[in-house]
Amino acid sequence: MITFEGVTKRYGDGTVAVDNLSLQVPTGAITVFVGPSGCGKTTSLRMINRMIDATSGRILLDDQDVRHIDPPTLRRGIGYVIQQAGLFPHRKIVDNVATVPYLLGWDKKKARARAMELLERVGLDTKLAGRYPFQLSGGQQQRVGVARALAADPPVLLMDEPFSAVDPVVRTSLQDELLRLQSDLHKTIVFVTHDIDEAIKLGDTVAVLRVGGHLAQIAAPSTLLAEPADEFVEGFLGRDRGIRRLSFVPAEGVATRRERDVPGWTVVLDADDRPLGWRANGSSPASGTSGSAPASGTSGSAPASGTSGSSPASGTTDSEPASGTSDSGPVSGAGDSTRAASVRDGLLPFGTFDRRTDSLRTALDAALLAPSGCAIAVDGEGRFEGIVTREALDEALARARAVSHG
Numbered sequence: 001m002i003t004f005e006g007v008t009k010r011y012g013d014g015t016v017a018v019d020n021l022s023l024q025v026p027t028g029a030i031t032v033f034v035g036p037s038g039c040g041k042t043t044s045l046r047m048i049n050r051m052i053d054a055t056s057g058r059i060l061l062d063d064q065d066v067r068h069i070d071p072p073t074l075r076r077g078i079g080y081v082i083q084q085a086g087l088f089p090h091r092k093i094v095d096n097v098a099t100v101p102y103l104l105g106w107d108k109k110k111a112r113a114r115a116m117e118l119l120e121r122v123g124l125d126t127k128l129a130g131r132y133p134f135q136l137s138g139g140q141q142q143r144v145g146v147a148r149a150l151a152a153d154p155p156v157l158l159m160d161e162p163f164s165a166v167d168p169v170v171r172t173s174l175q176d177e178l179l180r181l182q183s184d185l186h187k188t189i190v191f192v193t194h195d196i197d198e199a200i201k202l203g204d205t206v207a208v209l210r211v212g213g214h215l216a217q218i219a220a221p222s223t224l225l226a227e228p229a230d231e232f233v234e235g236f237l238g239r240d241r242g243i244r245r246l247s248f249v250p251a252e253g254v255a256t257r258r259e260r261d262v263p264g265w266t267v268v269l270d271a272d273d274r275p276l277g278w279r280a281n282g283s284s285p286a287s288g289t290s291g292s293a294p295a296s297g298t299s300g301s302a303p304a305s306g307t308s309g310s311s312p313a314s315g316t317t318d319s320e321p322a323s324g325t326s327d328s329g330p331v332s333g334a335g336d337s338t339r340a341a342s343v344r345d346g347l348l349p350f351g352t353f354d355r356r357t358d359s360l361r362t363a364l365d366a367a368l369l370a371p372s373g374c375a376i377a378v379d380g381e382g383r384f385e386g387i388v389t390r391e392a393l394d395e396a397l398a399r400a401r402a403v404s405h406g
């Protein structure tokens, strides 16, 4: 546990960067400091490892005032990751990662072995170990930065905007990687960002700071989204706070129906019951559409009565065994893969979610992706379980609202 007790930092020019900050950072969890530029996030973080000393107040690391620990000793137990990784440009990747073990006097072989293990752990190819930082992409360098911070297995990790210099796709994968690592390592992590989405995704606890180094609110992300303490926090969370909140509502209660038809649309499945796409009822299927109807399993999921039967393109054939359907399409004789490809060509996008593991937000996204406005529930293997209609989603959303207001 890291405890801030009435911590204030006043710089030499009189700027009060942090003002009487009191909060607790729980052990083994990720606490995110988030807030607008200049609100004192970095100053607060650096006071933990004494790169900056507080003007007044105390910071306790497991009941010990950090002021009473000499900085090198303190920092041995605290990994530090910064934006753009901050790697030593003239040292190979392996030696960058082994920096702290070398400083701790480990023999070179052991330090390098540890470095190689960590490179793998953060998802890097160990072939990169002999390269120099400039020969790596920004995302790879960030991973090396994380590996370096973990090298001496410190219980605490400070991360200052570590992913903000990379593009959004790489950033997402670095975030996922951090969460994966953390589920193994259970470090006490303090993570600084100005990005509220990153804070909500990564934080077990999120501390929102306002300029002047004041704590506006500290809470679990779901609480923050449901009950922002004031207008500042509400504004910082943004107008789509309601949508974000759905990420914390499990989708398990959403009602699904087994049928594969909704008015106007039919889900087409492959032979393993995995969705291939939506087909508009009444539309002329792409050549051979019906020919690729699932060969197994799906015949049990009968289409809604009447819906697909009402069109000449007949969606009904989708739910029937492949044998007997090929006569309705011109592809008889074509190989299976050809048929599947031609079906996909004629289909429209779909979104799926798994009721056991996904949130209501994922279900909503899945519905918005589809022309039918319906989400498709699948099992852990991606196999069709049912359709979630707009009405079912509305009901689930109404229940989520009622819970947050009740």
Ligand SMILES: Nc1ncnc2c1ncn2[C@@H]1O[C@H](COP(=O)(O)OP(=O)(O)OP(=O)(O)O)[C@@H](O)[C@H]1O
Binding pocket: 011, 012, 013, 015, 016, 017, 035, 036, 037, 038, 039, 040, 041, 042, 043, 044, 194
């Ligand atoms: N060495 C310094 N001397 C004087 N003022 C400073 C110094 N370092 C930071 N400040 C000021 O302290 C305040 C807090 O700075 P800090 O870097 O902690 O904020 P931050 O929230 O991390 O900002 P950003 O998101 O822009 O990095 C700012 O007003 C900044 O200008």
